[in-house]
Amino acid sequence: MAEIAAPEQAIFPTEGTAVEAIGWSARVLPADEAGLKAYEAFCEGACWAPPQSPLWAKAWLYDADENGVIALLFRDGAPAMALALEVVRKGFVRVARFAGGSHANGNFPALHPSAGPERGDPSAVRSLLQGVRAARPDIDMLALERQMESLGNHPNPLLTLPHTQSPNLALAADLTGGFDRLLSRSSKDRRRKKYRSQLRKFEAAGGYRRFEASSAAEVDNLLDLFFRFKGERLKRMGVADTFASPHVRESFRRLFRAALDTQPSPFALHALEVGGKIRAITGSSRSGDRIICEFGAFAEDELTKVAPGDFLSYQNIAEACAEGVALYDFGVGDEPYKRAWCDIEIRHADVFVGLTRRGRALAMTSFAKTAAKRMVKQNPTLARIARRARQVLGRG
Structure with a gap:
């Protein structure tokens, strides 16, 4: 340095x-x-x-x-x-x-x-x-x-x-050794079987694509959807929505818009689209050889049971492994879906x-x-x- x-x-x-x-x-x-x-x-x-x-x-x-x-x-x-x-x-x-x-x-x-x-x-x-x-x-x-x-x-x-x-502790997955090694630590055959099942169901629903926001318009659209998905789920759970304030929302808009001008992007939005509709969204940051999933949400609709959020995480982590990233950090919070991937507790x-x-x-x-x-x-x-x-x- x-x-x-x-x-x-x-x-x-x-x-x-x-x-x-x-x-x-x-x-x-x-x-x-x-x-x-x-x-x-x-x-x-x-x-x-x-x-x-x-x-x-x-x-x-x-x-x-x-x-x-x-x-x-x-x-x-x-x-x-x-x-x-x-x-x-x-x-x-x-x-x-x-x-x-x-x-x-x-x-x-x-x-x-x-x-x-x-x-x-x-x-x-x-x-x-x-x-x-x-x-x-x-x-x-x-x-x-x-x-x-x-x-x-x-x-x-x-x-x-x-x-x-x-x-609250944070949970992370060690990616050294690649994606196959990561899957072998977490029921490799069962996870691949689930992934293939999700692929079939998404194809039957009109096909899918995973993409990264590459314009200010895409940033705004994905964040609008994320705030709605997250707000609806938290309301149903009876939990206060920490993304609800105008200041928080505008701050994230400025952040992800500004990141578009920096390559490689230190902050990125990824989305899963199925049948022409956005079904899951993640916001991530990058620090050296570490990727941090800052937030995520999914649509609650006819495809919720297919677990689009889990599918998007699968593809995000696979891409991180292909890029040689050493650690995928799910951030603060102990949740079962994080435990399914993670082998590291961060205090x-x-x-x-x-x-x-x-x-x-x-x-x-x-x-x-x-x-x-x-x-x-x-x-x-x-x-x-x-x-x-x-x-x-x-x-x-």
């Missing part, structure tokens, strides 16, 4: 609040046009998880201004680490979190390995926190949730901060740091709530009761 060696002032705007420490300097900017350009420049040569990529930051922090924060950390003037955060209200408390909120999973900061802070060195992250506190004294707490412990060979420097295990970490008195109280509460959620989710009986209660309350 190329290192940016020029002094920070030559690349990044001088506006914003800077905090100096021995070897470290932090610059904190609003997420306006200049701040987002600074973040994009900072990320040249860095590694990051998809939810901290420049494309994601621009999509989610568009028009955020003071409701967004770009925090840049330098080591002896060279870019070291950066965060793109959104600021939200929780009652009387302001919280800064990864841009995208609950839609940002498997998080990892933008990091320059050649200059980035070591995991065991808290002084770097402390300088970054001091910069945020000085620039934005109105922010009470940082809630940096669902973080990966490492990215490639690089440990996550943010985990020098107080953290705990996230309530994420949640960081809660209070920056004010109110923030410290909220951080303590957040740690307690996270521990309670984790206990419930790890106990099948409690998880079943909680799921049923959520459905009853949702219908009410």
Whole structure:
């Protein structure tokens, strides 16, 4: 990875609040046009998880201004680490979190390995926190949730901060060795038999095609359908629709439209069309030799029993294997259809740091709530009761 060696002032705007420490300097900017350009420049040569990529930051922090924060950390003037955060209200408390909120999973900061802070060195992250506190004294707490412990060979420097295990684990499939090897670990003959049966039924229904959105019009159409499929299913389950807000929907539109101009595309929409109708949709991101399925949904119609969502996953994973991808990550959430493919459990970490008195109280509460959620989710009986209660309350 190329290192940016020029002094920070030559690349990044001088506006914003800077905090100096021995070897470290932090610059904190609003997420306006200049701040987002600074973040994009900072990320040249860095590694990051998809939810901290420049494309994601621009999509989610568009028009955020003071409701967004770009925090840049330098080591002896060279870019070291950066965060793109959104600021939200929780009652009387302001919280800064990864841009995208609950839609940002498997998080990892933008990091320059050649200059980035070591995991065991808290002084770097402390300088970054001091910069945020000085620039934005109105922010009470940082809630940096669902973080990966490492990215490639690089440990996550943010985990020098107080953290705990996230309530939800993520599931992934090891693709090394190819598709046949993957199938052999999960009832190869039964899965191929099911796939052939699906093929016959889809051909009888008018034929099928799998395709990737390649224009803004296709992006909009697939997202419109996804939001409808997902919303209808969640409503029937009595679960709140996290994709319902206009901000979330527009952010995903900006993201997948912008990704069309980048090759290979870091974010992609795939669809399964059967008999001239879209029956299943997935949205994915790519990070190095890893593909992450960010979301998926399917139409509930006469072909639902044929499992179009499972068929689309089969083809997505087969394509990933053909491309030499090492890991197919189904993201956060433990579901039977994921278990059918996956042999890897990924534990994420949640960081809660209070920056004010109110923030410290909220951080303590957040740690307690996270521990309670984790206990419930790890106990099948409690998880079943909680799921049923959520459905009853949702219908009410």
